[in-house]
Amino acid sequence: MDLLSEEINNYVKKHSQAEPELLQKLNRETWQKVLVPRMLSGHLQGRILSMISKLIHPKNILEIGTYTGYSALCLAEGMQNDGELHTIDINEELYDFQRKYFDESDFGKQIFQHLGNAMDIVPEIDTVFDLVFIDADKFNYPNYLEMILPKLKTGSVILSDNVLWSGKVVEKVRRDDMDTRALLQYNEMLNNHPQLETVLLPIRDGLTISRFK
Numbered sequence: 001m002d003l004l005s006e007e008i009n010n011y012v013k014k015h016s017q018a019e020p021e022l023l024q025k026l027n028r029e030t031w032q033k034v035l036v037p038r039m040l041s042g043h044l045q046g047r048i049l050s051m052i053s054k055l056i057h058p059k060n061i062l063e064i065g066t067y068t069g070y071s072a073l074c075l076a077e078g079m080q081n082d083g084e085l086h087t088i089d090i091n092e093e094l095y096d097f098q099r100k101y102f103d104e105s106d107f108g109k110q111i112f113q114h115l116g117n118a119m120d121i122v123p124e125i126d127t128v129f130d131l132v133f134i135d136a137d138k139f140n141y142p143n144y145l146e147m148i149l150p151k152l153k154t155g156s157v158i159l160s161d162n163v164l165w166s167g168k169v170v171e172k173v174r175r176d177d178m179d180t181r182a183l184l185q186y187n188e189m190l191n192n193h194p195q196l197e198t199v200l201l202p203i204r205d206g207l208t209i210s211r212f213k
């Protein structure tokens, strides 16, 4: 879902930093060769992720949901020179595609791919994260939050994508729509947690910024 008209969207993109060349190439190849290309963050959200990362200047970044690597490369733009970005995806068919683009970037040696279910992998990564991006299966967002909270410190930031879920969060929820139910629970958890300060930005499909106090 996009809340802005195409005209406004184009204006916004025209007056924001251009999409870097490597990301344009990745974007194009994803649309040519990979299923469900609209999952990729894209130009505007990518620049927002990059800007937030540059403002935080994180040492350690965690991403849940790599897809073709677009958002990982955006987040890596703000990472410290000795930082690490750990990114998890369950789809092994995307692994080589991701690696090709990570290695073409300036951050190849700092990006670590993890293949498998994030529910199993997150607990295995023994690191404190300055920045976390959650962009995978919506049903598990509340579980991811529980697993991530112990890995944060004061000032750490969680970014959560698709929190408006094409507007379904304000519609009558079907009994069997477990993804929307999980997102409704997740959005409440983020906003009510005593150690989080949260703002939900109505960008694209909804992007929440939560700061750990």
Ligand SMILES: C[S@@+](CC[C@H](N)C(=O)[O-])C[C@H]1O[C@@H](n2cnc3c(N)ncnc32)[C@H](O)[C@@H]1O
Pocket (backbone or CB within 6 Å): 039, 040, 041, 042, 064, 065, 066, 067, 068, 069, 070, 071, 072, 088, 089, 090, 091, 116, 117, 118, 119, 135, 136, 137, 140
């Ligand atoms: C929306 S896409 C991520 C898009 C990417 N962050 C970007 O902006 O370019 C979601 C990804 O999550 C992955 N995924 C779904 N369930 C997962 C799970 N349980 N563990 C790890 N990855 C999962 C999918 O394979 C898919 O590649």
